[in-house]
Amino acid sequence: MTGVVVRGLTAGYGSEAVLHDLDLTVPSGAVSAVLGRSGSGKTTFLRILAGFVRPAAGTVQFGDRLVAGAGAGFPHCFVPPEKRRVGIVPQEGALFPHLSVSENVGFGLPRYSESRIGELLEMVGMGSHATARPHELSGGQQQRVALARALAPRPDVVLLDEPFSSLDLALRARLRSEVCGLLRSLGTTAVLVTHDQEEALSIADLVAVLRDGRIVQAGTPAALYTEPADLELARFLGEVAELPVSVVRGGLATCSLGDVVVQGGEPRDLAVAGGDVVAVLRPEQLELSRPGGDGGGLGAGVVRETAYYGHDAVVQVELADGTRVPVRTPGGVTSPPRPGEAVMVRATGVGRLYPAEPAVDRLCARTGGRSATTTSNTPPSRFVTMR
Amino acid sequence: MIPGPDVLPLPSSPLAGRPPRALLLAGAGTAIAAIIPLLYLLVRVSGAGAERIVDVLANRRTLETAATSVALVIVVVGACLLIGVPTGWLLARVQLPFRALWVVGAALPLAVPSYVAAYAWLAQFPMSGFWAAALILTLVSFPYVALPVTAALRSSDPALEEVARTLGRGPVRSFTETTLPQAWPAAAAGALLVALYVLSDFGAVALLRVDAFTRVIYTSYRASFDRVGATVLALVLVALALLLVVAERRIRGRRQRWRVGVGTQRRAVAVNLRGLSMALAVAWLALLTGLALGVPLVSLLLRMLQGSRTPLDIGELASAAVNSFGVAAAGAALAVALALPVAILAARYRTPMVRAIETVSYTGHALPGVVVGLSMVFLTLAVLPVAYQTVAALAFAYAVLFLPKAIGSARSATAAVPPVLELTARTLGRGPLRAWAATTLRYTLPGIATGGLLVLLTAMKELPVTLMLRPTGLDTLATELWSRTEVAAYGSAAPYAFALIVLAAVPAWLVGRMVTNEFASEGMNP
Numbered sequence: 001m002t003g004v005v006v007r008g009l010t011a012g013y014g015s016e017a018v019l020h021d022l023d024l025t026v027p028s029g030a031v032s033a034v035l036g037r038s039g040s041g042k043t044t045f046l047r048i049l050a051g052f053v054r055p056a057a058g059t060v061q062f063g064d065r066l067v068a069g070a071g072a073g074f075p076h077c078f079v080p081p082e083k084r085r086v087g088i089v090p091q092e093g094a095l096f097p098h099l100s101v102s103e104n105v106g107f108g109l110p111r112y113s114e115s116r117i118g119e120l121l122e123m124v125g126m127g128s129h130a131t132a133r134p135h136e137l138s139g140g141q142q143q144r145v146a147l148a149r150a151l152a153p154r155p156d157v158v159l160l161d162e163p164f165s166s167l168d169l170a171l172r173a174r175l176r177s178e179v180c181g182l183l184r185s186l187g188t189t190a191v192l193v194t195h196d197q198e199e200a201l202s203i204a205d206l207v208a209v210l211r212d213g214r215i216v217q218a219g220t221p222a223a224l225y226t227e228p229a230d231l232e233l234a235r236f237l238g239e240v241a242e243l244p245v246s247v248v249r250g251g252l253a254t255c256s257l258g259d260v261v262v263q264g265g266e267p268r269d270l271a272v273a274g275g276d277v278v279a280v281l282r283p284e285q286l287e288l289s290r291p292g293g294d295g296g297g298l299g300a301g302v303v304r305e306t307a308y309y310g311h312d313a314v315v316q317v318e319l320a321d322g323t324r325v326p327v328r329t330p331g332g333v334t335s336p337p338r339p340g341e342a343v344m345v346r347a348t349g350v351g352r353l354y355p356a357e358p359a360v361d362r363l364c365a366r367t368g369g370r371s372a373t374t375t376s377n378t379p380p381s382r383f384v385t386m387r
Numbered sequence: 388m389i390p391g392p393d394v395l396p397l398p399s400s401p402l403a404g405r406p407p408r409a410l411l412l413a414g415a416g417t418a419i420a421a422i423i424p425l426l427y428l429l430v431r432v433s434g435a436g437a438e439r440i441v442d443v444l445a446n447r448r449t450l451e452t453a454a455t456s457v458a459l460v461i462v463v464v465g466a467c468l469l470i471g472v473p474t475g476w477l478l479a480r481v482q483l484p485f486r487a488l489w490v491v492g493a494a495l496p497l498a499v500p501s502y503v504a505a506y507a508w509l510a511q512f513p514m515s516g517f518w519a520a521a522l523i524l525t526l527v528s529f530p531y532v533a534l535p536v537t538a539a540l541r542s543s544d545p546a547l548e549e550v551a552r553t554l555g556r557g558p559v560r561s562f563t564e565t566t567l568p569q570a571w572p573a574a575a576a577g578a579l580l581v582a583l584y585v586l587s588d589f590g591a592v593a594l595l596r597v598d599a600f601t602r603v604i605y606t607s608y609r610a611s612f613d614r615v616g617a618t619v620l621a622l623v624l625v626a627l628a629l630l631l632v633v634a635e636r637r638i639r640g641r642r643q644r645w646r647v648g649v650g651t652q653r654r655a656v657a658v659n660l661r662g663l664s665m666a667l668a669v670a671w672l673a674l675l676t677g678l679a680l681g682v683p684l685v686s687l688l689l690r691m692l693q694g695s696r697t698p699l700d701i702g703e704l705a706s707a708a709v710n711s712f713g714v715a716a717a718g719a720a721l722a723v724a725l726a727l728p729v730a731i732l733a734a735r736y737r738t739p740m741v742r743a744i745e746t747v748s749y750t751g752h753a754l755p756g757v758v759v760g761l762s763m764v765f766l767t768l769a770v771l772p773v774a775y776q777t778v779a780a781l782a783f784a785y786a787v788l789f790l791p792k793a794i795g796s797a798r799s800a801t802a803a804v805p806p807v808l809e810l811t812a813r814t815l816g817r818g819p820l821r822a823w824a825a826t827t828l829r830y831t832l833p834g835i836a837t838g839g840l841l842v843l844l845t846a847m848k849e850l851p852v853t854l855m856l857r858p859t860g861l862d863t864l865a866t867e868l869w870s871r872t873e874v875a876a877y878g879s880a881a882p883y884a885f886a887l888i889v890l891a892a893v894p895a896w897l898v899g900r901m902v903t904n905e906f907a908s909e910g911m912n913p
Contacts, residue, residue, distance in 0.1 A: 052549050081552035088553045094546035098568040107564075108554030153554060 002063035002156040002189055003028035004049065008074065009058035011044050011213075018044045019213045022058070026206065029187045031180050033194055033204035041213040042193045046159050049191060050088050051081035062086070062156050087150030087158045092166050093142035095134035101145050102130040108153040120148040123182065140171045147179060151188070158183065160192040164199065176203050197237050201225060209233060225282075231354040234280050239314070241286060241325035245277040245353065253279045253353060256319045257299040262351040276356035283314055283328035285349030291342045301325075303341045317345050406736040407819065411744075413728035418747040420725060421787050424762035425625065425750055428618050431765060435615045443619040448603070453623065456599040459521060459592070460582045466525040467581045471532025472574055474675065477668050478533070479540035482657040489672050490537070491896075496679040497530045498891040500848045502590025503884045506868060507683035509594060510690050510877035520595045526679040527591075528584050532577035539573035540566065572638050579635035586628055587755035589851040594872060600624040601757045605851060608761055618765070621758040628753040687888070690881035703867075704882055711863040711890075714778055714853070715846035718785025722793040723839045725786055730797035730835075731823075735806060745794070752791045759784050760855035781856040785846040792845065793838040800834020801827060844893050864890075 004026035011019040018041045026032045036042040047053040048068065049060060057071025067084050069077040087108075095104050105120050106112045121127045124144040134142060143163050150158055163179070164172045180203045183190045194200050200207045201221040208218035217229040228234040231242075243255035245262075252259040262279050291300065304324065305316040313336035315327045327345060329336050337343055406414075432440060443449060477483065478490055505523045508514060543566045551561035589601040596602075600620060608617045660668055726748075733745045751759070763784045767775040774780045804827045812822035850865045857866065864883050871880035 050549065050553060052552070080557075081549065082555045082557055084553070086553050088550055090546040090550060094544055094550055096547055096551075096565055096568075107551070110555075149550070149554070155553070 002065075004157055004189065004191065005059075005061040006049075007059045007061075008071070009045075009048065009060065010056045010071065011041070011048060011053060012056060017056070017213060019048075019055075022213075022215055024208055024215060024218060026189060026191055028063070028189050029184075030205040031183055031190045031192060031203060032206040032208065033192045033200035034208050034210055035194055035197060035200040036210035037195055040210045042195075042210045043161065045210065046161055046191065046193045049157065050086055050159055051079060051084050054078055085153070085156040087153070087155035089143065089146045089150050089158070089160045089163045091162050092139070093134075093146035093163075095137075095142055095145055095149070097134050099134075100130070101126065101132045101134070101137070104134070104145055105148045105152055107149060110153075116152070120152055121145075123151075124148045125178075139167050140175050143167070143175060143179075147182075151186070156189065158188050158190045160190060162194055163192070165194070165196065172199075180204075201237065209236075227352065231278070231280065231357055234352070234354070239283050239326045241281045241283065241327075242278045242356075243281070243323060243325070243351070244321075244356065245279050248277065248353065253277075253351065255279050256321045256323055257345060257347050260347045260351050262353050277353055278356045279351040279353055281325075281347055281349060281351045283326040285347060285351070286325060286327040287346045287348050288315060288317070288327055288329055288337065289344045289346060291344055298344055298346045301343055301345050303337045303339050303343055305339060306336045308336055315343075317343060319345065405738065406732055406741060410728050410732060411740065414732045414741070414744040414748075417725040417729050417790070418744045420783075421748045421750045421790055424759045424766070424784070424787055425754065427766045428622055428625075428758070428762045431614065432618050432622060435618075439615055440619055443616050444623070449620065449623075452598055452600055452603045452620065455517070455597060456586060456624075456627075459517065459524070459597065459599055460585045462521045463524045463528065463585045464578050464581050466521065467529045467532045468574060468578055470525070470529045470675065471577065472536055472570070474529070474533040474672070475536025475540060475570070475574075477672060478537040480658050481665075481668060482659050483668065483672070489676070492672070492676040492680065493533050493537075494530055494896070495892065496527050498888060498893075498896075499527050499680070499683055500590060500850070500865075500887060500891060501527050501588050502594055502850055502865075502869065502872075503887050503891075504683050505591040505594040506872045506877070506880060506884055507686040509872065510881070511682070511686045515596045517597055520592050520597045520599075523591045523595065524585050524588060528581045529675075529679070531580040531584065532574055535573035535577045536570050539570040543569050576635050576638045579631050579638065583628055583631045583635070583753070586624065586631065587757075589755070589757050590869075601755055601851065604757050604761060605855075608764070608855075614765060617761055621755075621761050624755055625753060625758055628755060632749075632753040683888075687881050687885050690878050691885065693878055699879065699882055703862075704886070707862050707864045707867045707883065708886060710861055711847045711865065712843075714781050714857070714861075714863065715785065715843050715849075717778060717782035718789070718846045719793075719839045719843035721782050721786040722790050722842045723797070723835060726790055726793035726797050726838065727835070730794050730801055731827075733794070734798045734801035748794060749791045751788045754788060756788060756849055756851040757855075759788050760852040763852075764855055776856060776858050778858060778861075781853065781858075784852045784856055785842070785849065788849070788852065789842040789845050792841045793835075796838025796841060797831065797835045800831040800837075803834075804830045840893070844890055848887060848891050 004024075006022055006024045006026075009019055009022040009024075010017060022045070034042045034045055044053060048055050051067065055068055055070050057074060058069075059066060059074050059077075060068040062084065065079075066075060066077050067079040069075040095101075096107065099107065102114075102117045102121065105117045109116060118127065118130070121130055124147055126141060126144050126148065129137065129141065129145075134145070137145065146163070160179075164176050167175060176199060180190075192200075192204065201224070204221060206218065207221055207224050209216045209224065211232075216233055217224060224233070225237050228237055231240075234240050243253075243257060243260070245253040245255045247254040248262070251261060251263065253262040254260075260279055260281070299319050301317040301319040303315055304318050307314045308331065310331050312331040313329050315329055315336050316324055317327055318324050325345060474493060478486070478493060483489055501524060504527050505520075508519070508523060547565040547569075548558075548561040551565045552558070556564060587601065588599075589605065591597075592599040593602045593605065600623070604617050604620050604624070607620070608614075729745055729748045732741045763780055764775070767777075767780050806827075808826040808830075809822050812826045813819070817825055847863070848865060850869060853863055853865055854869065857863065864887050868880050868883040868887065871877075871883070
């Protein structure tokens with residue numbers, strides 16, 4: 001069993017640096033995801049693990065084996081890809097187009113072994129395609145073969161470079177759960193790079209979020225979703241209700257929903273950060289009720305938009321102070337309230353406090369003009385958090 | 388009449404549904420025009436009787452000719468592969484100083500017509516025979532292998548080599564086991580183009596006195612008007628050429644299928660050669676460019692400077708240039724007119740009928756110039772004596788011969804325009820023709836014009852067809868160069884050769900732009 005330990009990893013030089021002083025420990029035998037937008041440095045990170053790129057500084061260890069080390073204060077070492085015992089599943093598979101499916105899988109075996117190839121192909125559900133040529137396979141099938149090819153020499157670490165991004169939605173969900181199930185059952189250490197937050201949260205045991213070449217936060221999917229390190233990450237990982245806070249006292253924040261239970265962010269720090277503070281709640285931490293009634297964390301509002309998804313619905317409610325908040329309501333036969341209806345919104349969970357920042361502009365500046373929704377699978381209508 | 392759902396095609400490319408009848412008729416007309424020269428030769432031969440045909444075929448001279456042609460093809464193709472594949476690798480993967488310049492240097496030999504190259508070498512070194520012809524033909528046709536290999540190596544997915552590295556291969560074996568096999572179809576297709584070029588070439592073998600098919604056909608037609616003999620040989624030549632064309636198409640089809648995935652492609656990492664190996668690489672490219680371009684150019688300039696016994700007649704040169712341009716322009720105009728319906732059909736509709744029309748229209752690709760010339764001479768003499776040795780017959784021969792260039796250009800330009808534009812114009816009240824003119828035509832004009840220009844410039848260099856079909860007394864640059872070289876008047880031929888090289892550089896530059904893929908992204912349109 002081999003984990004991956006990265007210390008002080010820096011790639012590129014000076015102002016051109018792509019990765020800055022990165023520390024990360026990938027647990028052995030688990031599926032870990034490196035999540036980031038394009039340009040965040042996640043692909044460079046993967047290429048360093050594979051041995052395609054030499055780091056400028058820092059070390060990479062597979063288990064207790066040093067595979068790369070460079071820079072002042074680090075041991076010097078570079079193990080070429082062919083000696084690393086690492087398997088890679090590139091974007092779109094990159095099957096060798098001139099070889100058949102079984103020749104592709106057998107490429108990395110020390111001796112061409114029909115039985116081993118057959119076993120691997122069965123494992124990925126491609127047993128009946130051994131003689132096919134890559135161009136005869138669908139995108140999903142190509143990815144399965146690419147996985148079998150990567151696993152054939154029994155690598156210590158398997159790297160997956162956005163392997164599902166070119167597949168359509170339904171196939172993507174099925175294939176990624178199959179692949180991760182297989183990797184877990186084999187006990188292989190796997191590192192998956194993705195820009196899809198839903199993918200990272202749903203399949204990985206550990207998620208590391210990369211932004212501008214730095215790790216913003218690493219932890220279990222639940223820890224990331226419920227306790228994101230900053231407001232931008234909270235927005236990236238899912239929908240949020242951002243409520244401007246006027247007073248914070250004794251774990252209660254006063255906002256347009258009244259007093260809401262909050263944690264995180266020392267009031268003093270927040271005050272220093274620039275004054276404005278928001279309490280952030282997820283849509284499922286909010287609840288709708290009919291007008292009337294009273295109590296803590298309750299605010300009146302008007303429904304502006306409703307998106308019905310079957311299993312649930314997300315209702316955009318404009319509160320009295322003009323703040324728009326998304327509220328997740330049960331789906332099924334209960335029909336959600338219609339636009340224009342007056343409702344009451346109640347906070348049912350614990351909010352988190354962050355320094356306020358402009359909603360969309362900052363994200364645009366960071367991702368080079370693309371809005372946050374382009375990198376998530378959430379339909380744009382579900383991502384309206386304007387105030 | 389209310390159009391049914393199958394009349395208005397679906398907005399996908401290629402379009403579902405049936406092509407309009409008028410377009411189909413026009414396309415069929417083009418196909419018939421394209422195949423007339425070949426058909427007429429078949430008609431003539433079938434009239435000669437089996438005994439006479441077997442006589443010609445079994446003739447010792449025929450067998451010797453075939454052996455010479457085949458040997459020449461094998462030697463030149465082998466040499467082009469040996470030169471072209473390593474050169475392609477150097478151009479694609481090595482961080483060369485002045486890389487762009489070397490790429491142009493490897494493309495420009497295409498611009499030198501074989502008879503100009505042969506003339507230029509002859510003017511300095513007295514040479515003739517098989518090996519001389521093999522040398523000249525290799526020097527002018529190796530780009531057919533080097534350029535596609537360059538493109539294939541540059542566009543091959545670097546992820547393949549990376550995957551091979553993680554599967555235990557070192558850097559060299561990763562390359563030879565993953566990327567190199569993908570360059571083979573490109574090299575093989577290029578090799579077949581070389582074979583076709585060598586088989587069809589008239590100028591080099593004629594000037595260097597090698598009895599290959601084209602020269603034997605030409606001399607037997609000139610010497611004796613031995614119609615049956617020349618015709619049978621021409622048909623054997625066409626049969627060989629057709630084999631090559633079919634093989635080339637099959638390889639090309641397979642090459643397209645060798646692309647898997649559609650995502651963004653990274654550029655392969657360049658190899659950094661150092662010291663002696665870099666010096667050797669540059670020396671190799673310099674030697675190649677020197678032989679293929681330097682020798683002809685220097686030879687030409689020397690001859691021009693030395694002058695000749697007879698002073699250069701500027702008026703004669705100018706009138707030859709004007710004549711060249713005039714007949715070639717007529718051929719190009721006809722070729723574009725014939726090509727348009729076929730190009731639109733092929734880009735927009737995929738029915739068996741359309742496929743058949745397109746394939747037949749490409750006949751000229753497999754017809755050596757000598758064959759078209761011969762057929763047109765016989766055809767005009769027998770059917771339409773008024774047209775014998777007229778500009779009309781010459782333009783028609785050019786059009787048939789170079790139709791594939793015009794179709795190819797117009798077709799890819801049309802295919803690049805989404806049909807939904809035309810359909811939208813239809814819904815806004817334009818008839819089919821006006822809708823086409825208002826949308827698709829506007830965007831395809833540059834492509835169509837490029838095709839026409841390509842035909843124009845290629846026709847200006849054409850030698851055997853011009854020799855056989857030109858009106859008496861009409862001299863072009865090519866025929867002037869030919870007649871002067873034949874009588875060893877090398878000095879007075881130089882200005883004509885120079886004019887031809889300048890003209891020919893334009894299509895070579897276009898081809899180079901299309902083939903080397905850093906230019907390909909810019910496309911053909913401004």
